[in-house]
Amino acid sequence: MKNPALACRFAAGLLVAGTLSAPVFADSPAGGYDPQALFAPLSLPDAANAFRGGAGKQGPLFWQNRADYAIQAEIDPANHALRGEETITYTNHSPDALDVLWLQLDQNIYRRDSRAALGSPRPRAEATDGYQIDAVELDGKPVHFLVDDTRMRVDLPQALESGGKQLKLHVRYRYTVPGPWGGRTAVTPTKNGDIYEIAQWFPRMAVYDDLRGWDTLPYLGSEFYLEYGDIDYAVTVPWNYLVAGSGELTNPNEVLTATQRQRLAQAAQSDHTVLIRTPQEVTDPASRPKQSGTQTWRFHMAHTRDVAFAASPAFVWDAARINLPEGKHALAMSVYPVEAVGKDKWDRSTEYLKGAVEHFSAKWYPYPWPVAVNLAGHGAGMEYPGIVFDGIEDSGPMLFWISAHEIGHTWFPMIVGSNERRNAFMDEGFNTFIDIYASDAFNHGEYAPKRDSEYAPKGGNPVDEILPLLADAQAPTLMAPADSVGEKYRHPVSYFKGALGLVLLREQILGPERFDPAFRKYIATWAYHHPTPSDFFRFMSSETGEDLAWWWRGWYLNNWQLDMGVSGASYVDKDPAKGVTITFASKQKLVMPATLRIDFVDGSHRDVRVPVEIWRQSATPSLTLNTSARIKQLTLDPDHKLPDADRSNNSFVMP
Template sequence: MKNKSLYQKSRILLFFFLAFTGISVAQVVENNQGEFSEFMNRTGNRYRSASGLPGPDYWQNRVDYKIKAALDDQAHTLTGQITINYTNNSPDALPFIWLYLEQNRFTENSRGTLTTPIGGNRYVGDTDGGYEITNLQAKNGRNTSTKHIITDTRMQVWFNEPIKANGGTASVSMDFKYKVPEKGMDRMGRLEVEDGTIYAMAQWYPRAAVYDDIEGWNVEPYLGAGEFYLEYGNFDYEITAPYNHIVVGSGQLINATQVMSTTMRDRMDRAKESNETVYIVKPEEVNDTSIRAKQSGTLTWHFTMENSRDVAFASSKAFIWDAAKIDLPSGKKALAQSVYPKESVGSHAWSRSTEYSKQAIENYSNRWYEYPYPVATNVAADIGGMEYPGLNFCRWTSTGAGLWGVTDHEFGHNWFPMIVGSNERRYAWMDEGFNTFINYYSTLDFGEYPAGLNKTRNMTGWFNSDTREGIDTYPDVTNLRNLGMTAYRKPAIGLLLLREYILGPERFDNAFKSYIKTWAYKHPQPADFFNHIENVGGENLSWFFKNWFYGTGNIDLAIESVRQNEEKTAFIVTVANKGGVPMPVKMKITYRDGTSEEKILPVEIWQRGDTWSFLLETDVLPTSIEIDPDKVLPDVNPSNDAWPGPNFYQD
């Protein structure tokens, strides 16, 4: 208020002004309460509370894996044996379990192949692969069953007796073999470079599907855009590869003395204490067998990983290998490392990969939640970018901002969905969108490359498109032209709006960090996220979650009119909500004397209708009023956001 002494006089004048101009003093012309109503069942139960916390009886099952596999780089095959130890913590006895056999996607008649457009898409894959499964045994106590049914990318394994509820255990073992696809749906596969083949191995073993309190068994087939939803457990796996291969994998290498020469181990010890990148295998040593632990035959690389939902690995004789230490906020250390062929070397290319990896992991650890794994590995492969716990596959030709962006993004996925174990196959926005959001701040902090998430008005073309889809559209159903917005940018913008426009950084950060900590190594659903942000942030946000995450409406705030009273001591500013998403109205008011102030109207004004008038009391004329002066909102019609103001005074 520019002059409080004029307050009473202005109120009286305003009353008469409104009366004569026909504007209702009461302001209630209609009721928009429907926009603010609940849009989904978010009531609590014994498994998931209304506060967004796991309930007192929350449960999830556990799966531990022991795997031995051998890579044949002549036939391009992987052969393995696996034992899956399953713990049933649910209240239900389970007569069977479901497993994913995702290599079966790479067959001529798989559902994924048959639902790929004739012209192909990003998720095209080979069709001459698929699992050979033999020697299956399902053991529960002293009983052994071999009964199983394979359906496309899923396998149902039956037990002679159900696995008991509340802690019962059983195991499934089998042998498996398949041809490693060259084109693995941009998630795994092989790449030929001058010095050999790079094998990027993911979805490489039979994996248990999730049984939860929401869907029971989650058995959606592996088609394309939909990613993964997996149980947590411990992994113990061995990869046997030719002697001249370097193998890197999720987790900790526990037999370095057997697979790394003394020279390599000495360099690794230096790297673990160095902030600068240290070569383990130099570019000129790629074909030097004297650097290897053996000069013929094979080597078996042994890895372990605790409390993880998955593991991946890479193997090649073409790898350059470098590493550096990661400093974590607790004082602990981890290792950043990269493997890449000589074709990827360059001061603006993969020679900076480990630097980028270290920067990303340290940033996310300090901002949100400490990185839990011992190693963070970046692998150059023929893959645009794909994440696994502690290990990424990124495009081998990426350079500069592109390499930083993909490295930062894929490592960000360690927080979503590797630590916070959401269901990617159903809710891509809970991992891709949340990750895109934290990538924005990581890139800002790094400072070398532009961060553009806040340029929301550059995206209004899509927001105005008749073919846009909602964030809640399942990824396998979403038009691929929309997937970048529905899974990545629009949900990320939603979090940006919560932080920078609606809640403010302090309230939002408290809520978001609490969400990560609360649901680390668990399985949150959308309602759990919404409830948690509301409860910790201290705000009923149904109006926003409903319209932004579960609708296709847009933001369009407008200034309808600015009217002055006769004594030039007060103005009636009328604003309108012309879009489908209500928002608080932040305005910058600039006065004729050069001063300015911010005025914020709460979102509740839209409960009373689509227009709202408020009294601006001042004895100094405003020369401009602008909605969202920082341009945070993706307002689809910026032409009505500002009132330039008439020249009230004549000089």
């Protein structure tokens, strides 16, 4: 999510905001269709080369660096603090020798003097001191480092050579965990103790890639761009805490009771939710294997770009089996305080999580990790690999939608690792798109359609709700940098327009038969890699066998509107038996393939697909169809599937 308090709620429904903010990279044409402009050759932002080819795939010289982590951390409840140390094994697959390393220090966004804080129209009422870096060492020796806002530069005494050479960087650090106001990471009080939602909690390597070298955009609130690797982490907490985190718990015999281990084994074989710790057991010391001191929980997460965890004495815990393709399985788990218990509340969380993961896995790409966790906390509505943070108060359809949306981020951008700080639509838009079909699939459409939420009236048409955004001369395009898009535009553009663009591409331009296999192949091709918008555009055009340059130009690179209509019709030689010639007109810069419905006087009708190619040479093209009966009316887009700005000219009544 781009804004944790608001973005997570938007994830439950498709919406165009009623009030829109100041201009960012505005491009809203005054109108007038020009076929030479729409169908001109398209130069994409990133040129094809030996690293990224013309088919949208990795080229023969493609490379990607790797970051593996071994982390030890301890929660200090008395001071709401975390202390940690990490060893980063960094592998340089680039063709360049690297004399510096850049790390991301996301906790520094909470400093009063951070770029994000100073640039925000509403400064936070509270703040922290961010990361306190106690040591940075290479081979046991201190190395010089420089902290600049949310980044840290480490100066290497000797350059790290190319060709897969490695180094091990050791960092010791500490910070105060933000309170509930902290957004994506927080301490949230409940009646049985605090919930620690711990994310962006260790210094992480910035990405060095073939596009920009070190990509060191400061953390201003837009999300992440991270290297892949394996992460082993250990979390020390008081004896009465449970910890739920990304990846596999590797020491269950040390931190779980025999009863809890037996229940987990039962859950691993069950399609129904099994309670691992009941609400009644939350305050029972016997639900922990020891009754004093601390315990260390150990986790392993393979092939990931990040990990997060939650810790609390207040957790109810349940789980169920996830059924994956090819007979494989994973485990869906939920942890939540007793305040969230209820048959319409978090009692169904694991059911929702299981259903969403099974749908996404069967439809697009198998879930890659052993566990998926849903946490009830202060309501960040935030996603991390293998674990998502949702709200204690969530219930009913909202809980399903938010759970499905957040775990849907497993596919975008946790598996397909796009750069969220630059291209938000490849994160939120792609994920919102797959959410739509997950809502249709769950429990025979129990919560379908997805957009039936507090934000969108039941029965509303999303192609109409996008119209104010397309008509707004101040609106940014989908390609605008994420940090340059104001909050009032963020959801209409990145989420709604990004998702609707794929719905239109799938259902109106290509058809599911071409779109679905290509989209699945895109995910598999770019799994655990870093595609750009140009890679996606090229890939989908190549795989679907369709030159989509006009669509990328109109919907993504610009906010061009659509206003097609039927301007006239006449029978050939004035004889209905010889056919009909129909004239179309476009008053805006974008056109699309559309259905033309011919209603005959005898009460029958015929639908004809009008391809986009009729518009390649004229703004007022004509089409002659073989018909043999008298026509009552012609209607373009009769089922209201297209975002047509003015539908008053879509129908023509024959004289």
